[in-house]
Amino acid sequence: MRIPVDIAALGSRAAAMIEELGAISASPDNLTRLFLTPEHRRAADLVARWMSEAGLVVDEDALGTVRGGWHPAGPDAPRLLIGSHIDTVVNAGKYDGAMGVILGILAVAEIARAGLAPSYGIDVLAFGDEEGTRFPTTLSSSAAAAGIFPPASLAGVDGDGVSLREALLAYGKNPDDIPSAAYDPSKVIAYVEAHIEQGPVLEAEGEPLGVVTAIAGASRLSVTVTGEAGHAGTVPMRMRHDALPGAAEMALEVERIARADRHGMVATVGRMHVEPGSVNVIPSRVVFTVDLRSGSDDSRREALTRFEREAHRIADRRGLGVVISAFHEVATVPCYRDLQLRLRNAAADLGHRTPSLASGAGHDGQAMSKLCPVGMLFVRCRGGISHNPAEYTSPEDMGLAAAALIRFIERFQLPQLDGGPNGAQT
Structure with missing residues (x-):
């Protein structure tokens, strides 16, 4: 089934959502949204509302990860995971992390509206601790989902002396429930993330999308x-x-x-x-x-x-x-070759060549690789600027990325992947 895509409409909607989420900050002068803060709570609630409006079943795990589920084949069917993070650095840009969550919601909403009925489900994930800005931890949200959360990190404290354990309790979570946040590896097909490049290569090559070969x-x-x-x-x-x-x-x-x-x-x-x-x-x-x-x-x-x-x-x-x-x-995390190929074919279907890029920045995929195969789609950002208020990705490029995710999902009919990391066959 080939789903019609309106790239301009997708891009316009993504841009509006970016602005709405980007307005949630601890400071009136810049964007600062740290893990397990009141601003994180407001952002998570907004993302949950978007997921619900898109027809997804919303849940939140013990680390505050917002999960929007679409399970046409039933709750026991294997799942494709699509996500990114909604926490930021101090004085951040609006697109890092947030864009990937928004594009995942938009893509699954279009798939669901079209009546596609694959043999698997999709969970859109909004993680909260990718940046590692507040506590001496990083990727704790995705580590919990992957089943590799280190309990010792609960003792880490922020600049005000508040421990991660204390912050979770104040956020309304029970640290003893963290093991329940882990996915069953036998029920997960892959994790895919769309993310701004955070570098200048795509802009220099005149291409809006790139496929990530490895996270450095x-x-x-x-x-x-x-x-x-x-x-x-x-x-x-x-x-x-x-x-x-x-x-x-x-x-x-x-x-x-x-x-x-x-x-x-x-x-x-x-x-x-x-x-x-x-x-x-x-x-x-x-x-x-x-x-x-x-x-x-x-x-x-x-x-x-x-x-x-x-x-x-x-x-x-x-x-x-x-x-x-x-x-x-x-360690370096190679992206699964089969996912690279599927993302490349999805972009080619939209008329775009996708350069192969390694990611020098860290991503939730590093933790999720302990659970399942990972793939990443990079989206061009102006000047390669990131972690900076000048961070920007155009509505058109975001629309193309959302359309590429839609093409990726509609073709992703088989739960078994064909190629392993670095081209190894499974």
């Missing part, structure tokens, strides 16, 4: 460089043990390693703390962070080994100490 693995390091404080005016340059130039040289080494990589590696030194921090004192201690991401775990591991070797070489040459510790490690 990430390593985060804390690097502590120790030297010796001294008077800025009396210690000769040749006799200094200045921690800051050593740290700066190490930061530049991170950049060189990433630039030389052939797997789309990116590296960022996002934070640097200098002690004692006085204008007339030679720095004795510098602590900086490294965020290293790559579409290849082997490449990422090799880069980490090289950085550690070079950092110690720099420290030895300058008479400094250096300690490197990892505080975050996420």
